Amino acid sequence: MKFQRLTLFASIVLTAVVLMVVYIFDNVKHEFSDTDQQFFLTVGISSVLMLLINYFIIDFLLNFYGKRQIRKISTILPGDIIHDDEQSLNFQELGERVSEMSQKKTTEIDTMKEMETYRKEYIGNVSHEMKTPLFSIQGYVETLMDGGIENLNIRDKYLDRIDKSVERLLNIVKDLDMINQFESGEITLNKSDFDINLLVREIIDLLDLEAEKKSAKVSLHTTTNQLMVTADKQKISQVLINLISNAIHYSNREEAKITVNTAVLKNKVLVEVEDNGMGIKPEALPRIFERFYRVESSRNRKDGGSGLGLAIVKHILEAHHQNIKVESVYLEGTKFSFLLDRAI
Template identity: 70%
Template sequence: MKFYRLTFLASLFLTGVMLLLIYVFDEAKHYFSNSDWQFFGTMLISSIALLIINYVVVDFLFNFYGKRQIRKISTILPEELTDEDNDLNFKELGQRVSDLNLKNTTEIDTMKEMETYRKEYMGNISHEMKTPLFTIQGYVDTLLEGGVENLAIRDKYLERIDKSVERLLNIVKDLDMINQFESGEIILTKSRFDLNHLIRELIDILDLEAQKKNTRIVLQTSSNQIFVIADKQKISQVLINLISNAIYYSNRESATVTVKTKVQNQKILVEVEDNGMGIKPEMLHRIFERFYRIESSRNRNDGGSGLGLAIVKHILEAHQENISVESTYLEGTRFSFSLQKAI
């Protein structure tokens, strides 16, 4: 058994106290022999005094040796457990260890999620770029092997190469835009403009695309002119993405895409609604993720980057606004968001 000097001194002290109490009891017996209640009262007071003394001494010993042991092991503990206060007890140390363990567990879970996201993200980028790159490679090989001599083949293949290169550029441009949004590098250039006028211009631009899908685009508004404060160029991109998606997924012989604008107090509510194929409920919470596709084959054939809705979400968040979606599978989808009303 290891000898501790402080423990020995405490034992001597307690032994002396107990001997003192025995002496007090003996004297009390002579002085209060004719009065039992005085004798027992003295015993009670003495017992309470002994209890208090024992508690103080034992508590002191536990704290002293506990802190001493903590100081010994502090050299192998993380600094964040001991750097704030060197005068720790075991209870406080245990709480700090528990908090650190919870923090580390959370960080590990976050790192695992980020690693999974990174792998999925890199896989998506690789997949998106692989298709146009292989297409370009195939056409170039054909031209190098003699196809360039045939003017009809040359012109057709060069046109397809141009489309594939354009798709690659769109993917890179969209990725760069999302990264800039996430890093806070893009500054909005807000101005006052007529939202309905902008929507009519975009409908004219997308009309040919809509005709190919036998789709009609209409504007429903509560007022002929509705002015907002926003970044016009980026709101144009939001509307183009939403309307184009509605056209791509029309999936009906005679489809309709309806853009609605309505004044709501100090906000302007914008809705883009279609009567197309809709979105399955289990997919709704993922549609704003990068590269997530509701129907991959259709979107790839149309040449989309798979980043449109992710860009829409980032642009509206930069305007301190949110976008919501409601959809009934095989019946239609409605996207809605708000913009600041111009005074």
């Protein structure tokens, strides 16, 4: 439509210019009366004929050379940009499609930049996490080689620290391997029916010593004594261990309380891990499931965590087609919650 208006406008302008030249030329050679009807009739008919001729000539030239230019452009554009029928494609449509392609490429470039930034941060985080235990091992080994091994107290203490640092390295590698397997779809779930309440009680007993050291009390609140779910028991156990262990480590209160709540929601079972700890700042909430992200720098690497716990929790629940939700009020507490399929 735009090119038709352009063709018509160009035809009118060209016709007006030609008529003006003819009129001026004839006025020089002959003298016409202003009331000469024959002159105006001739000019009128000539104008219409010239306008039509100019319109068709310009339209033909635009279409002929325009299509040639479109074909030239098509040789450097992706195949999905060019219409299947080249005759039905005009400059306007081509421009719109090139604009769409440009926006798509801009989005892809922005995504690639984000991925590159993430890659750099990821590599930096991995190297930083591994650097701490490696340097510790190196320092202890050098001390032992320099004569410390002769002192039994130093030897035993440093060997114990080396063992813990090696264990920390192995945990980081195992967690990274697990996340990579989840993302590549290599891990399969071994689902079975089990009592989620019984599993929670077992994990509370397992983490009892850890809770004692932090003066934290962990308890289970449930609507029924037995609550059967269908899931991968070993991996849900890992989810609960990570969430409860995190709650214990963040319990910086004299009377720290961690409560695991379970309840039935139609054909689902709701599981909540709630604490009255320090909470999480609002700006940190969107990032807590990122690899190696730590809510606060005060909780440093001396705790021995890999920094991958919540990332693993997220992947395990996504493999179960469920989401992990978090609610937190800074300085008051945090609650993580997720759903599992109820066993029929």
